[in-house]
Amino acid sequence: MSVLLVLEQGLNGLQFGVMLFLMAAGLTLVFGIMNLVNLAHGSLYMIGAYLAATFFGWTGSFLLAVALSLLATLVVGIVVELTALRTLYERDHLDQVLATFGLILFFNELIAILWGRAALYIGVPPALAGYIELLPRLRYPTYRAAVILVGLAVALLLYVVVARTRLGMLIRAGASNRTMVGALGVNIRLLYTVVFGAGAALAGLAGLMAGPIYAVQPGMGEQILIQVFVVIVIGGIGSIHGALVGAILVGMVDTLGRAFLRPVLSTVITPTAADAAGPALASILIYVLMAAVLFFRPQGLFPPRG
């Protein structure tokens, strides 16, 4: 277990964390502003991945595929918002959970019908193939490095929009007092659609970047969604800042745990016991983390004041 290995896994953790952040930012915004629990957020991620693969297959151009799939996911998101989700804003959380669960079943099956249930193989785009040399003996896949950079760039962009623009001010105001923003004459419906669309685009971005790294198959959205929930609960629902901290934390803990828990354990208990306990513990590590955070701060690390 070398320092370089730890660094490499640390970077992987950062990469995973960044993708979690893209998902978490959209989800937490939608919850904070529209008070909507949207389980179907993972479906947008899945749609982004499938559309990117398809467009790349049709056009052969990575950039075109990225642009088209982002646009298409945005459109799908807005259509879903206008048709199905509008009616849910006034409903209680139980209704929202059940209805969006129904949407998940629908989208998963739709994807299965159109693309089949088998996992798709998405290759790394040629321009981003290969490795870059970060340190003399540390080579890191270019693609993953690109993902990290894109994710951090988006985080910066979100910070600028939320903290420095008028739209961002509306978002922050809406997160702490929805009715007041409406009463001030802001077009709430438009704001909601914009926010939801932004969330959909972020999920789609995460999805299209996920293709070459993770399995692309029906149900992929829910796998990551639950981890996104953990991120949001840890970070504080409604807080983008919390989402970033939570995402990096969860990404690191999960990745480093899976990589190093078994070797670390086998220094204190027998290797066979570590072989059994290691992977099991690693898979539940982030939930233990969530439980620990909740024990001390049930509202998460950075709950927005409201």
Next chain:
Amino acid sequence: MGRRPRAVVVVAGLLLLALVPPVAAALAQPFYVDLFRRMMIFAIAALSLDLILGYGGMVSFGHAAYLGIGAYAVGILGFHGIESGLIQWPVAILASALTALVIGAISIRTSGVYFIMITLAFAQMLYYLGISLETYGGDNGMPLRTRSQFGPIDLRNPYAFYYLVLALLVLFLLLGARFVNARFGMVIRAAKSNEPRARAIGFSPYGYRLTAFVIAGGMCGLAGALLANQTEYLTPDFMHWTRSGEIMFMVILGGIGTLFGPVIGAVVLLLLEDVLSAFTAHWQIILGPFLVLVVLFAKRGLFGLVPDAGGRRG
């Protein structure tokens, strides 16, 4: 239907369930005994969820975890040679109740969206734990070597097993009805109806909610033990969160907060799945929107359409 239509429906429904085995035997279709038994097992799971969801307002999206724990209790004990149901089933209940105690103790300190996400996350955690148990089949799961042994009652006899499940269902309906109308149930219902008001008159809901959560978990654990016996195979999928969604759908479809509604919901949903899957392998694409429509337009559920003793509907 007289002054108590709901009571009539309940009795009629239970009678119909009791008649399934002789009718199936007469028609030489033993498959129906199997199918309805499966429905009753899920009815028990859905009933346990209704206790905390319909009466307590606790949207636990991880209830299927207890189904899995109960099933694995039976499976693991059986794997190690302990095949007596008199040991397996109490362990199943106890293990589920204890897990519910731990999960509940943390989750019930939160509310609303946090509660939903946290219960979902913990259930998924147990699912991943189940997958990682290589000795017990990992993500393939494992077969049950033999059904739980109960001496005189042989669960390999499909009729004996059927009536045992029916008896348990009736027992839980009775117990549930007493719980929700007793002082304990009234506190839970008050806290759901208006929590600040409940606190203002002197109730601290946490302890009562946690107790309800544990009871529901234990009950669902028994359903899990029954399910393992039913399918003679258990997999981590018993605990998958989509299973939790399915059980919740049964509660809503049948009638939330009515105890018998979930029974109807289980029967109808499983029947629907059975019929739809005969038409197409992609039946979920119909079920998904159906769920959305039920939530938007028929939230009171099927049993909710039957007026209760006060002439009120839903």
Next chain:
Amino acid sequence: MAEPLLAIRGLAKRFGGLQATDGVDLDVVQGETHAIIGPNGAGKTTLIGQLAGDLRPDAGTMRFGGRDVTALDAPARSRLGLARSFQITSIFRDLTVLDNVALAVQAHAGHSFRFWRSARADHALRVPALAVLASVGLDGRADVLAGNLAHGEQRRLEIAMALATKPRLLLLDEPVAGMGLEESQRMVGFLGALKGGLTIVLVEHDMDVVFTLADRISVMVYGRILATGTPEEVRANAAVRKAYLGEDAAA
């Protein structure tokens, strides 16, 4: 002199940039009816929230019946004998009127970990509940769903629930809010009959109600108590008249 039933010292609460409660000292004597008045935004609601136990003060102490209750939450205070009604009607809308009051009785009848006997058939709960309902004139509506009551009836139900807990101190947040003239007068009459036996802290905007019922009045402005005294003393107080009743509100 006997210790006041409720003694507040230096209570303070801040919300972001707003000091909603700014060092409040208040004594409520056993058996008195004490009204708290003040313009909108004076901080009355925040004060009530802290008295009831819904809000934690940033600083200061509260003693109730000789005990320090500053750290106790609302249910604990209720169990010590502090009952409240809400400004915006807060009842169990989907339960019957009788259920509502019986629950209040139940909350003070030991623990509720009883799983078998029906609470609705329990005489130990029904009888006292019906008695309280009769005293507010709602016994005829016992089996109606609380959500189906008229507004004034719901306000009466609020009071009934508070009374059913056999409180030592009754905290009333605008009890006649939204009531018509006749109903208000009935409510005032009812509350007047409770005086003496029960200690009442009353937040109200309706000055007629205040001057009819109150033994003493505290005037709140900008989170502080401006003056405390009998109705006559407060009416005559120049600072109060300037800040609240208006310069031209002659005697």
